[in-house]
Amino acid sequence: MNDQAPMRKEAELTEDDRPVKLRCKNVWKVFGAGAAKFLADRAAVVTSENLSEAKLVGAVRNASIEVRRGEIFIVMGLSGSGKSTLVRCLSRLIEPTWGSVELDGMDLLKAKPDELIEIRRHRMGMVFQHFALLPHLTVLENIAFPLSVQGVDRKTREARARKVIELVGLNGREQFYPRELSGGQQQRVGIARSLCVEPEIWFLDEPFSALDPLIRREMQTELLRLQSVLKKTIVFITHDFDEAIRLADRIAIMKDGEIIQTGTPEELVLHPATDYVAEFTRDVQRAKVMSAARLMQPVSPSADYGGTVQATDKVSTFSARIVGVRKNFLVTGADGKPLGEVTPDAVIDLLADRDLTREERI
Template sequence: MPDTPAPADTAVTLECRNVWKLFGPEAQGFLAGQTAAPGLEAIRAAGLVGAVQDVSLAVREGECFVIMGLSGSGKSTLVRCMSRLIEPTAGEILFNGENLLAARPDRMIEIRRHRMGMVFQHFALLPHLTVLGNVAFPLEVRGVARAEREARAREVVDLVGLAGREGFFPRELSGGQQQRVGIARSLAGDPELWFLDEPFSALDPLIRREMQDEFLRLQAILKKTIVFITHDFDEAIRLADRIAIMKDGRVVQIGTPEDLVMNPASDYVAEFTRNVVRAKVLKARSLMAPLDAETLPEGTADVAASATVAEIAPLLSEGAERLRVLDGSGAPVGLIRREAVVDVMMRG
């Protein structure tokens, strides 16, 4: 299961080590009696369902880590195991080094209330509460004083673009606005770790695109550590720093969107990514030549190393022959020639 190496100084917020979730009688006993990780056929022969099988992964601080797969692949079960909304059958789940599977129930309640935020596909807003009341509700459960919780709720309502609608009830809002309320509610407690389980899949395509834009805007401001579940690869490559693809309860590959598209580890991953437009995935850093290869004319346009070919192409259509590539600190690190971009665009 190839993964993209992390920078040496990158902290890990959440780590799964050999996590299993088997549904059925005597699942723990079955696993304990195995000398090696059982395969799917052995699990089925024992009358069990292998929802999550031997999953190991690490979510880095400040990244958006997307878990994706088809329906029944185990992605939603895995994210519920991460927060212990479902009890894993075996393994370890470490949150900032603390093993959540060893935590007492009251400790888990404290962690979920104060350090985790969750958004699900179904908005689950309380119909008798206003926008402000829904957003402030998690803080009310914590026992936060009314003035303080409403002040915080107003901050996040404004953050998600719903200022002026604090007194509206859920029935008076559109689907996209209701999901914004759900997002605001999950952010009210300023969580360190943010779980989003297919939060936009029930929305119409145009509203879904709008909510993806909103998500990217919020992440640029908040820089949360995020675990995001989706079955839509276009959504995944737009939002993710890294992606884990699941099949039959197992993680089959982890990597950046570019890694998965250009270097699929299996036929399954290759099929998953087959129709992806490469220009939306390939980054400037992948196409650039050394900066000292030639002198660039004055006025040469700059592009970020993280910019996609699709984002770069309009600059070249305006007549530029070369672009200077800048790293995250704004330092020049390379150049891109028009022909390299044209080649990618022509090959799709």
Template sequence: MNTIADIGGLAAPLASAAQPRPVKMSCRKVWKLFGPDATEFLETRDGIASVDDIAKANLVGAVRNVNFDIHEGEIFIIMGLSGSGKSTLVRCLSRLIDPTFGTIEFEGKDLLKVSDAELIEMRRHRMGMVFQNFALLPHLNVLENIAFPLAVQGVDKATRTARAREMIELVSLRGREHFYPRELSGGQQQRVGIARSLATKPDIWFLDEPFSALDPLIRREMQDELIRLQSVLNKTIIFITHDFDEAIRLADRVAIMKDGQVIQIGRPEELVLNPATDYVAEFTRDVPRSKVVSARRLMRPATGADYGGTVAPDARVATFSADIVRVGKPFAVVDAAGQILGEVTPRSVVALLAGIPEEGSVHGYPDL
């Protein structure tokens, strides 16, 4: 199997054979090594080095030979255990730190060849960033915090205040314009951080474990908020998390990292059902399949049965399993135009929930 590959592409709403989304960001042979003469080490090898080679050179491989494309409007999640290299990779993509080797292109422009002045302008106007620690300025109120990056850009006060108020409405913080960070809950502080990063209207949005410091209820609320914002703004988002449940809820595609290397890329259900390595299989082992498997994946050809309901092709089985079992009839899988694409049976749902192994079904489940 491929171990460094883009497996399966994007979910249906993001791309299709007829109208693929353009590539927003691309990286090829990206490395970040720490230690003496790291750049020369990789240049003499044209970006090819084994773990043993790196160790013998007394180098540390934080990011190793990463290759992928990120498409416009995609939520691309990078995940892995602590120390896997995910945060270092995102800092390379945004050039908060410089890679040791490789190319990173943003809308076709190599970020490693732009001038410092161009990079500063890109960060100010084209890139938004949200981090785990919120990083709000304690002496500024909500309105001032959100307007701050516009002030750095030199935007006049009236314009930046109006824009900040728009963002306050967008993230549902009306009435708290004049609160200071210490007067806000953790979730409200993170909303301010999100609003501030969106104030400049970025083309690409980097989020580094933005919800990990929040308690579970607020974290889920913020996930819902991100889903809502994405439905309105359709941003290209690169999102870091170590939580697969969070990835399931948010991702179009997921990249799993281990020891600085991207092991597999795919939709959440592809990673769970078709792991490329034993590591990916172990990483996803405890994920309930009903949370990741879609109706499209489970459906069989339509028989014209007496349907007990309808379901969208991308609906997760967990969202309709109780209803289909209660009704005891197949559900038709229908697209946005109402065309029947296939059907899901109650028995196939029960088989999935019970973990019955594959028995020749083309979709990975027995055709019961």
């Protein structure tokens, strides 16, 4: 499969060329008396033992990430891993103890209070696990509320709110109150409210975890639909790896406040950096994360193809078709040009969880 490696690399570079929207470097959030001075005196070069001896708690430890414009970047980990604390540091809802956070190159930690308020009002959107809808306001009023805080006139804010209501599929419920909505509908109101300010970056902290499984999957589908239209830069927090691999462009896995590994779902499953990541991803079906490009081989002369898939398509999305027709599928790039082909036998081996060859893992 060496013939395909340069083509995959070229595709990856194209994806990576998107500019960085949000960057945090060496961010620490340490709780306890004298935490800032403790880190400053040591230039933030400390161990867990150092923190314990000083009776300090490191909620986020030396975290660095880069979120590209227009991607869904997921931060995940178990409860207490520091993921929610990190996203609050990124938006400065809480102050990092050490490090830097940049939005389009601007150091948010140096922003004055009035500048930060304007950034949050006009450039950031936030959705949390608890919907926090105002019970005395209608759907329309709840969604338009952030614009009223900005001082936008009623006609303008309601017009924009109605557009967002249509976008999230709440037509006909403009005059409903939160108590008259289902959990999924309430979460749509929360999403619409955060979108009404037309944010450049969107922070979603376990927004679907309180929903029933079927509604949760419906909301994941809705998020993907919205993203296909809006192309927002999204930082999404979850503890559910199935949710992460369905939504993410890239994932950062956290443990004990540290980021253990960052990569695409495919990279994390096929190339775990630590035993912890390997255990975290152990039960994931490889067909859900492996792309056609990873499984393809060189194009055969005069091949009779049973179908065509894109290089980025996950094997799970076409496995039933290719096994059913028992013919090779042509793999194309975003421009429609042939890159390789996938065989039914390769897909069957993957579904049967047989070990991949070394070349297939490269």
